[in-house]
Amino acid sequence: MKTEKWMLMTIIMTLFVSMVSPLTTIAAAKETIExxxxYDLLVDRYFNQxxxxxxxxxxxxxxxxxxxxFKGVVEKLDHIEKLGFSMISLGPVFSTETYDGKRVMDYGKLERHFGTSEEFTALIDKIHQKNMSVIVDFPIQNVSSKHVLASNEANDAWIIENTDGTISFDLTNEDAQQAVLNAALDFVTQYKVDGLRITSIEEVDTNYLNDMINALKEENEDFYVLSNEPSEAEFDAKVSTEQEELLRQAFKTVENETTGIVEPTEGKPVIQQVDSLNSRRFTADSAESNMFPPTRLKMAMATLLSIPGVPLMTYGSEIAVNGEQPPESHPLMNFKTEEELIEFIGDVQKLRNGSAALxxxxxxxxHNEAGLMIYKRSNEEESWIVAINNTGGTQSFDLPREVIGDNKELNGLFESDILRxxxxxxxxxxxxxxxxxxxxVNDNKGFNKGYMAALALVYILFIGFIYLVWRKGKQKKREAEMK
Structure with a gap:
């Protein structure tokens, strides 16, 4: 019996070593925001634990x-990890009037619906244990009229009442500037998040935003400071509504214009997204065009994850969540769904996370014409060819030797195609x-003798295992007949 167990384990290990998926990669160290x-979520709409x-x-x-x-996000961290995202954006977590956290009432308190300080700290620790980063939204305008800063009459001079019932702060006032900055610094001192996304910044002076960015980075030079709105401030990455619209239009159907998607940009990298927590869902566009949303999302995500910039995906995109606008576009996350799109995104992420070139x-x-986009990503160590066929038919293209080199072999990792x-x-x-x-792109090494030898060994071991099982069964039968 021990011999049979040894044979079985040998077969399993040999199979593992010889047939391990080419998508298995080792995550590389994170050095820049790129x-x-x-993965952008709202705590209230994720999971109720x-x-x-x-x-x-x-x-x-x-x-x-x-x-x-917070406990619900902890419970579902494996899902985000499976998708391969390295950073989780939790949205606003402060005491608020609304589920989306925008109408903040107190920067010094966490929203009681989300959990306690201890639970939030535990969530941050769990995220870090999985080698992921975590950022939080920090709305600085259009907050609740019940905000604690508005309850102090001494602040009346810099409280602005908005027509929608919210208030804003006159951030040309030094007291207002200091109060908002102190609130941000107090938060990141108490909770070891990896960054803040400063939101509701419309008409906020760029100089003040830069002062805020610099103050946060003085506390931690590796701290990320982002926004979800276009700005001239020195955020670590910039948002481009034009780029988002270009991507949406390109992939909602087939054979659309894709030129401009990879245009060179100056300065900070662009956050690459096809929708956001504040916009119409990409699924709504593809469904309206009578297209199959999961396929459309595959095309879009493969592109987002392989072009320069910082890819961002709104929660629920992995299950093709629909919706015209909030709150319709912010449904409860459904974790009981088909896995195909989830696995595809995870597989592409494995490639990206393991490759500095990508x-x-x-x-x-x-090549970039009528839905067929082919580009090369490379550094000194490696080269990749990414082909996005967003058309309604089979396409062919000759990759020139001047780009690939001589005597190379191109291994397709999804369709198992090999180009020589x-x-x-x-x-x-x-x-x-x-x-x-x-x-x-690899050197052409010809016939893979090692791989074929491993397969042959597996076959021999398997036949040997079957023989041992048969012999053991025959022996037991003889013993039974002798009794």
Missing amino acids: DESI SFENDFEVNTQTPEAFAGGD RTGSIEML QKDDGNYKLVLSREIAEFYK
């Missing part, structure tokens, strides 16, 4: 709190409709 990929904080929760009313909490390498556009040099020196790429493929 090494990150962001603790019923102790369900104060007046009503899942039937879209505008009401739905019960999601994250921060140079890009060379080889043709007689004319080029490499012919053929790609089926609505497919994204990543080709790793």
